[in-house]
Amino acid sequence: DAKTTQPPSMDCAEGRAANLPCNHSTISGNEYVYWYRQIHSQGPQYIIHGLKNNETNEMASLIITEDRKSSTLILPHATLRDTAVYYCIVRVGGAQKLVFGQGTRLTINP
Amino acid sequence: DTGVSQNPRHKITKRGQNVTFRCDPISEHNRLYWYRQTLGQGPEFLTYFQNEAQLEKSRLLSDRFSAERPKGSFSTLEIQRTEQGDSAMYLCASSSRDSYNSPLHFGNGTRLTVT
Numbered sequence: 001d002a003k004t005t006q007p008p009s010m011d012c013a014e015g016r017a018a019n020l021p022c023n024h025s026t027i028s029g030n031e032y033v034y035w036y037r038q039i040h041s042q043g044p045q046y047i048i049h050g051l052k053n054n055e056t057n058e059m060a061s062l063i064i065t066e067d068r069k070s071s072t073l074i075l076p077h078a079t080l081r082d083t084a085v086y087y088c089i090v091r092v093g094g095a096q097k098l099v100f101g102q103g104t105r106l107t108i109n110p
Numbered sequence: 111d112t113g114v115s116q117n118p119r120h121k122i123t124k125r126g127q128n129v130t131f132r133c134d135p136i137s138e139h140n141r142l143y144w145y146r147q148t149l150g151q152g153p154e155f156l157t158y159f160q161n162e163a164q165l166e167k168s169r170l171l172s173d174r175f176s177a178e179r180p181k182g183s184f185s186t187l188e189i190q191r192t193e194q195g196d197s198a199m200y201l202c203a204s205s206s207r208d209s210y211n212s213p214l215h216f217g218n219g220t221r222l223t224v225t
Contacts, residue, residue: 032211043114043201044153044218068169087152096141097166098214100152 004088009105018075020104022088025069030069032091034098035073037106044087044100046063049071078108112136116202122223123192128211130188131220135204142185143214144177145201146170154199158183192224 005023006012024033034049047087048062055062062072071074075082087103115134123129129197140161145153156175158166161182171177174192179185189196198220203214 007141034213041218042202045146046213046215049211049213096158096160096205097143097155099155 001004004036004101006088006101006104008102011105011107011109012075012078014050014080014108014110015077017080018082018104018106020086020088021076022050022073022095023068023070024088024090026069027090028092030092033068033071033103034089034091035037035060036087036089036100037082037097038087038103039081039084047086049091080108082106083108114202114215116200116217116220118216118220119218120221120225123134125127125192125194125224127176127192128190129192129222130186131200131202133185133187133217134205135184135202136215138206139215140182140207141148141205141212142179143205144185144187145216147199147201147219148155148197156187166202189222194221194224197216197222197224 021100032049032051035047036044038044042099049056050062064071085103085105089098116122117132142159144156147153156168156171157177159179162179174190177187199219201216201219203216205214206212
């Protein structure tokens with residue numbers, strides 16, 4: 001699976017959009033981009049995934065660049081409950097396991 | 111609640127004892143995974159089942175570790191002769207057969223402390 005690079009930490013003000021970047025410059029054509037988050041003392045929570053088109057669900061939006069070498073997870077109106085570690089993962093289509101990196105620790109400030 | 115259920119939530123044991131954890135996946139999910147997470151690190155893959163067949167094991171899964179999924183439903187992870195280095199959060203996840211890129215859904219883990 002391709003390696004991802006994320007900033008170790010980010011801050012965002014409550015009510016603003018949180019934009020979390022992820023670099024996956026070695027991604028292959030059949031690899032999907034997944035985002036998970038982990039709130040303290042809980043298991044990772046699935047947020048969203050995509051291949052090459054932008055995706056949106058009730059939690060977030062995923063923007064993937066045209067060359068697919070990077071992506072951004074957008075939380076449109078961050079709340080204090082969005083404080084968590086966010087993991088960006090690339091996964092080969094059809095592969096089973098997810099390989100987690102260190103993630104980005106996002107802190108939402110009041 | 112129809113999410114992944116893990117029991118117990120916490121386990122404290124003395125070095126050298128055996129421990130067993132249970133995972134109940136989301137109903138009808140045929141794929142089940144075990145991960146381990148130590149403080150400050152991302153989860154690390156241990157093993158994966160499709161139905162009752164264990165299809166992949168990580169090198170992290172030493173011979174003291176054994177996982178089973180006898181009827182393709184719940185799974186157990188046993189650690190024999192526990193060591194202090196086994197202290198970690200043990201996470202279980204499941205995914206659906208509906209799509210080959212179905213996301214994994216995680217439980218809230220079992221936190222093991224070996225004293």
